[in-house]
Amino acid sequence: MTASAPQSPHEYSFAEYLALERDSEIKHEFYAGEILEMAGGTTRHSALAMNVGFAIRGTRPEGCTVFQSDMRVRVTATGRAMYPDVSMVCGPIEHDPEDAAHTTITNPLLIVEVLSVTTEKDDRGDKWLHYQRIPSLQEYVLVGQQPRIEVFRRTPAGTWEYFEAEEGGVRLATGPTLDFSVLYADLPA
Template sequence: MEGEGAKKYYSIADYLELEAHSEQKHEFRDGIIVAMSGGTIPHNMICGNVFYALRDKKKKGCTVFNSDQRVYFDEINHYVYPDTSVVCGGIEVSGEDENAIINPVLIIEVLSDSTAAYDRGEKFRKYRSLPSFKEYILIDQEQPIVDTLFREDGKYWRMQTIVELGKKVPIYSLDIEILMEDIYSEVSGFKEPQFKLDLQ
């Protein structure tokens, strides 16, 4: 969406108009519109597995959203589309966009080579700007490895890595567990892990 030479900046209204008529999703980064690439087959399978596992186990009063759900960050004027997000309690939306949530408790991203650095770095910093945000889960699509980060006491983040299919992934914000086998159900062609350590 960038022209030659100087970057072109768009309003939120421009962005929402584009999203309403585009088959492709875009992020909005304080005036810059960035097209999102499509996911691989394993990526999409894992996203579906996680969505339905959470739907089955979630607490009453919590709502699970798939990757079509926008999240808005008022503090930095950004929109993103997490792979999965969960809101517990009332759903709060942006004043600019009634279809963008602003109070997710849990966000899950399925990593790819092209997005892993962004998901672990800049995107995580964006999510941390949300007061409601308590837990971040990063799922490797090429190996059965899941990282969870949970905010304790509203300040410090505790990280845990779960390796291998026989394990369970604790989701502290929902007080549930999900089997690694359920996350990776029907996904094949894993790369050989570079390490085989139980880091729980």
């Protein structure tokens, strides 16, 4: 999903954003006082994201909770709030203290974005720069529209290593397995 420019130069607080988002029929992201409208996804994108979520849920470690794209993630260090396609928290869920409704988490261990023509630049660029600032995040996974899985994994030194899944899929360090035959099964054209 991609974001469009805000409709007014008004700088919103996170509380104002949450109030507007609660009453909105469409999702928005938030950063630096701007409320950014999200574009809708394709049927293929939606089905692929669902397959990813099911695959992670079916192979996740005990004590981990998997969320789909309705769960907002906020990067405490930068204030940016986003809706990743899939996220996973292991252990207690930390909600953003500014969100009394508990619709925003701050401690994902794993984030997955399904790439599309309209989101790939942001998923690889600005979003990724923000996600790296989440202390709990151990893996960031990009899933292509065609069979391709890219993984960014935090090392013990705090740097990030990159690799692409081999033929067949990948077992993530955070526990779940992403199998090409499961992720790309029965997708619409």
